Amino acid sequence: MSETPWHTVTIRVPFANPKHATIAMQVIDVDPELQKEAVKRTLTVDGNDLVASFATSTVRLARLTTNGFLENVDLVARTIGEFGEDSERKQVISR
Numbered sequence: 001m002s003e004t005p006w007h008t009v010t011i012r013v014p015f016a017n018p019k020h021a022t023i024a025m026q027v028i029d030v031d032p033e034l035q036k037e038a039v040k041r042t043l044t045v046d047g048n049d050l051v052a053s054f055a056t057s058t059v060r061l062a063r064l065t066t067n068g069f070l071e072n073v074d075l076v077a078r079t080i081g082e083f084g085e086d087s088e089r090k091q092v093i094s095r
Contacts, residue, residue, distance in 0.1 A: 006057065008054065009062050012046075017048055028052075029043050052069055054069070
């Protein structure tokens with residue numbers, strides 16, 4: 001019986017600084033993959049970049065996993081923009 005080949009996807013998401021990339025990694029890493037036997041995820045920070053690597057058993061799972069990850073990144077980035085250190089400075093300046 002031959003083993004099914006894994007499909008791999010690697011995404012690099014740039015952030016303003018390593019702290020923001022680390023925050024994003026910590027927030028996203030809390031949620032485990034729903035299909036642990038079919039999706040393997042690795043999150044790391046490389047400088048200002050959040051690096052996500054996925055290995056999936058099907059192309060369809062690669063697409064679904066990538067879409068879910070990017071939705072999470074979008075939410076985290078918007079939250080950092082709204083409530084992060086830069087937004088605190090903007091509020092002090094505008095007072």
